[in-house]
Amino acid sequence: MSGHSKWHNIQAKKGKADAARGRLFTKIGKEIAVAAKGNPNPSTNSKLADVVAKAKAANMPNDNIERAIKRAAGDLEGKDFKELTYEGYGAGGAAVIITTLTDNINRTAGDVRSIMSKCGGALGTTGSVSYMFEDRGLIVVEAKPGLSEDEVTELAIEAGADDVIPVEDAFEIYTSVAAFSEARSYLEKKGLTFLQAELTMIPQSKITLEGEKLESFLKMLDKLEENDDVQNVYHNVDLPEEDDED
Secondary structure: OOOOOOOHHHHHHOOOOOOHHEEEEEEHHHHHHHHHHOOOOOOOOOHHHHHHHHHHHHOOOHHHHHHHHHHHOOOHHOOOOOEEEEEEOOHHHHHEEEEEEEOOOHHHHHHHHHHHOOOOOOOOOOOOOOOHEEEEEEEEEOOOOOOOOHHHHHHHHHHHHOOEEOOOOOOEEEHHHHHHHHHHHHHHOOOOOOEEEEEEEEEOEEEOOOHHHHHHHHHHHHHHHOOOOOEEEEEEEOOOOOOOOO
16 A cells, blocks of 8 residues: 555654653543543443553553543543644645644644644645545554564454555554454454554655755644644655664
């Protein structure tokens, strides 16, 4: 399939500074708390179970996960968090989709619009770029010694997945949105180690940016990811590989 993510880019992203990791845990924690509201039991709440799997794949400590679930009946009681999605364009005409979780729509919309505008982009209307993406479930499995591509493929087929792509030190398993929860649960029970497990948006094709356009786009991504209300940023830019300096 075209436009699939490269695992080394995900690894580089996860290996960023502690501040970035802290922001990631905060965002996932909010996601857990919202998913747990009304039913804090992952065994009977598949959406919560999916987010908990995402948290564990990101190496979020169990204490943080448990606290976030408890928050569902506490801190969030008086807050009305809304899931909102924004579409638009980055520098060079790059397609961008931003998902948010916010208790203040005006603040979030203003922040997103400002960040995009200052970095050479602009918000678009609903549907302006989403047709360029496909909603998929993505499970990235660690390629441990003794775990062959054939074995992973066989398990993925049994789990109801659509596609398996071997990448550096891992296997990317793609599912439909409807099949994601069941596939994730099945592979988890088979003892596979997840490096990533979440619903995502995959671009049908990618574009390349260079020079100032690339710099502006990367700056926009950083600013969006630093925003507390922004949960995920999806785009169709083929980002250059990060140098392995660490």
